[in-house]
Amino acid sequence: MGFLQFSGQDLFDGKQFLGPGQVLITNETGRVEAILPRSEAGEDIQEVPGVLSPGFVNAHCHLELSHMKGRIPEHTGLPEFILKIVSDRHHPEEEILAAIASAEAHMIEQGIVAVGDISNNYLTAAQKAMRNLAYYTFVEISGWKPEIAEPRFSNAQKVMEQFRGITTAASIKSPQISTNPLQTSYSPHAPYSVSKELWEMMMPHFEGNTVTIHNQETPAENELFLKGSGDFVQMYQAMNIDQAHFTPTGKNSLPSYFPQLQKAKNVLLVHNTTTTETDMDFAAASAAAHEQSLYYALCVNANLYIENALPPVELLRSKNANIVLGTDSLSSNHQLSILSEMQTIAKHFPMIPLEEILQWATSNGASALQMDAQFGSFAPGKKPGVIAIENMGGDKSIGKASVRRLI
Incomplete structure (x- = not known):
């Protein structure tokens, strides 16, 4: 089974923002494998124009x-x-x-x-x-x-x-x-x-x-x-x-x-x-x-x-x-x-x-x-869904934001 890798403008793990340099790794069914710094994540990273979050x-x-x-x-x-x-x-x-x-x-x-x-x-x-x-x-x-x-x-x-x-x-x-x-x-x-x-x-x-x-x-x-x-x-x-x-x-x-x-x-x-x-x-x-x-x-x-x-x-x-x-x-x-x-x-x-x-x-x-x-956070082993909150303001304002489901 292959793996999927996502990186966004920031990553919210269910408790806090981890910053833009983090990569979320899941398997094809959406089970969380890890969150790694970009330097350790390798290639094939999907760049997401928004903030990554659990569903x-x-x-x-x-x-x-x-x-x-x-x-x-x-x-x-x-x-x-x-x-x-x-x-x-x-x-x-x-x-x-x-x-x-x-x-x-x-x-x-x-x-x-x-x-x-x-x-x-x-x-x-x-x-x-x-x-x-x-x-x-x-x-x-x-x-x-x-x-x-x-x-x-x-x-x-x-x-x-x-x-x-x-x-x-x-x-x-x-x-x-x-x-x-x-x-x-x-x-x-x-x-x-x-x-x-x-x-x-x-x-x-x-x-x-x-x-x-x-x-x-x-x-x-x-x-x-x-x-x-x-x-x-x-x-x-x-x-x-x-x-x-x-x-x-x-x-x-x-x-x-x-x-x-x-x-x-x-x-x-x-x-x-x-x-x-x-x-x-x-x-x-x-x-x-x-x-x-x-x-x-x-x-x-x-x-x-x-x-x-x-x-x-x-x-x-x-x-x-x-x-x-x-x-x-x-x-x-x-x-x-x-x-x-x-x-x-x-x-x-x-x-x-x-x-x-x-x-x-x-x-x-x-x-x-x-x-x-199972839900609520990107802890390894969970399948919480992966969404992107897009069209946010530069200060993370969400007045005009939209959401896109990735998994």
Whole structure:
């Protein structure tokens, strides 16, 4: 088997820039062999007009909603957005499957190699079975009324069977199988959509897994738990959902629900738009006490699309949070591109070094999804994908950058 050698304007190995004089060596399947100085690499070096990087990890996506691109106006606010998702997500299966395939192809084109994907149904299973990308499928469960907890969990179990079926399928024929794993776990949708009864059914299944939850995406979420009032109460009324069972905790949502995640190996909090320092301190102490790894997913383009707001990125950085990047869905984003997420972050937070943002997009995301044995860095033996970030400014500005997949 032959070897491939790449050299770019710089080389990011998943943690840091190594400089322009380094050569990445892989075999033909993309397995990393070494990184060597140009003087030791020999001939046949492919010169790349850009920065070399491991493939991107999209830590939060809803592939099953790809058919809803452009169907919901921007800046509706989250409760209204949820109402529109619930009322308009049912379309012909053929249309949904075609949109899923198209969205996956776009992610591949955009240099994404692994995805943390939310699934409420089995419609993405056939596409995932092709193993074009690595997926961590979060079978999402919601149900605010206690009386529907049992049927909702039963339905989630049936969905999980579909995904575990493709994960353990005996027909392993492609060499990509080992490269693109399919992992699964149950995950609660959000604090405002899971009853105590449903939590209790889920919790035994968290152990050893990454568990994700939509966290503090809007001020209304904290208001619900603090006072039992606000836009979510109006949303329940519009959906004819009785909330008599719910008693406000008098605390923000995060400290109200976080103890129920203590069996998880990794906790992945998504959005975090209204998360406070006190909330973060609570989560960090709880995670440390239960030997968990805690990650915060930023989906900045979706936050701007739905709420026209941004998460407290500087607060997260000041607390040394493990930050990862996601795209959310095409119902709340114009594209599924991690580079686009990076560009939005760089635009609004220009003081953050590109090296740090690239860590969020690669090694941090791989660790959050328990895929770091294979993805996220150019360590020898891994097959992380090789991409080139091109058309960058002289100071590594990425406002007009593009991405090209090399392997």
